[in-house]
Amino acid sequence: MRRRDDERGAPLNRTPRLAARPARLAPRSPGYPLPVLSLLTRLDAVSRSSGLAVVVLVVSNAIPLGGVLFLGWDILTLLVLYWIESGVIGLINILKMARAEAPPDPGAGSGITFSGAPGCAPTAAKAFAIPFFIFHYGLFWVVHGVFVFLLPLFAGLFSLFTLEGKLDAGSGPALLGAAISVEEILLAALALTVSHAVSFYVNFIRRGEYRRVSVMGQMARPYGRVVILHLTIIVGALLVGVLGQPIALLVLLVVLKTALDLVLHLRSHRMATD
Numbered sequence: 001m002r003r004r005d006d007e008r009g010a011p012l013n014r015t016p017r018l019a020a021r022p023a024r025l026a027p028r029s030p031g032y033p034l035p036v037l038s039l040l041t042r043l044d045a046v047s048r049s050s051g052l053a054v055v056v057l058v059v060s061n062a063i064p065l066g067g068v069l070f071l072g073w074d075i076l077t078l079l080v081l082y083w084i085e086s087g088v089i090g091l092i093n094i095l096k097m098a099r100a101e102a103p104p105d106p107g108a109g110s111g112i113t114f115s116g117a118p119g120c121a122p123t124a125a126k127a128f129a130i131p132f133f134i135f136h137y138g139l140f141w142v143v144h145g146v147f148v149f150l151l152p153l154f155a156g157l158f159s160l161f162t163l164e165g166k167l168d169a170g171s172g173p174a175l176l177g178a179a180i181s182v183e184e185i186l187l188a189a190l191a192l193t194v195s196h197a198v199s200f201y202v203n204f205i206r207r208g209e210y211r212r213v214s215v216m217g218q219m220a221r222p223y224g225r226v227v228i229l230h231l232t233i234i235v236g237a238l239l240v241g242v243l244g245q246p247i248a249l250l251v252l253l254v255v256l257k258t259a260l261d262l263v264l265h266l267r268s269h270r271m272a273t274d
Contacts, residue, residue, distance in 0.1 A: 053199040057265055060195040061258040063188045068250045071184060075240045075250065079148045082233055082257070084189045085196075086144065086226050090137045092196045093222045096204055097130050102214040125215040133219050140223075144230065199265070225264045233257055 064081060067073035204210055236253040243249060 053195075053202050054262070054265070056195045056198045057262060058258065060191040061254070061261060063191050065251065065254045065258075067184060067188065068247065068254060071181075073184070073250070075237050075253075077181070077185060078250070078254065079233065079237055081185050081188050081192075082230065083141075083145050083148045084185070085192045086230065087141050088189070088193045088196055089222050089226060090133075090141060092200050093137070093218065094130060094134065095200065096210070096213075097133060097215050097218050098126060099204070099210045100126075100213050100215045100218045101211050102217070129215045129219045137222070147234075221268060225261075225268065228264065229257060229260055232260060 064073065064078055067077065233253065236249070236256070240246075240249050240253065
């Protein structure tokens with residue numbers, strides 16, 4: 001007769017064997033809905049800029065488009081807004097120059113270098129470059145602002161005369177009398193400021209771009225972006241002034257500025273990581 005397991009001293013194991021449990025799904029990353037997280041991941045993969053910074057840039061630049069389509073923004077409002085943005089770019093660049101850690105590179109930026117120990121070179125560069133940038137870029141920004149506020153006058157003078165040389169007072173005063181909503185401009189400028197601040201933190205600080213750029217190299221970077229953007233805006237503004245501010249042209253101007261801003265943003269961060 002077969003002895004039972006308990007008689008042989010072997011422990012009884014009467015617990016039924018359970019089927020293997022399926023692996024638990026990884027929890028979703030907190031903070032963003034899954035479609036947004038997927039979009040940011042794809043943007044990170046195709047560019048060297050943070051996907052979050054790219055999304056915020058596009059969204060903040062869409063606010064002027066909504067102003068043109070739904071709030072009746074005119075060319076003067078757009079010019080003032082983009083002029084304020086150029087000032088924000090200068091302020092953010094001062095923070096970047098103060099944080100830059102790479103030693104001076106003779107082939108970067110303005111080519112100005114400093115002699116001395118490698119550890120002291122960035123500090124000496126900052127002592128010269130930051131005050132110089134504040135003066136030079138500040139002067140550029142003030143002159144740009146004078147031109148922005150005088151541009152409607154020039155555009156009005158251009159439209160005072162028809163092709164036959166006769167006085168036409170219809171479009172000139174309308175352009176000169178354009179009203180600017182300070183609250184709307186400040187809200188849009190705040191959104192653009194948030195965009196540049198997000199890019200500064202995510203790309204420059206968290207991704208460590210400050211370790212790969214010198215003070216002098218960073219000093220020269222905003223000029224190319226600002227000059228290209230605002231030459232495009234000013235040429236478009238002159239066309240808008242001559243043609244009487246058709247809404248389609250204003251929309252085209254905002255879209256073109258956004259596209260250029262995005263391309264130059266991606267290019268600048270590609271250079272920072274090379």
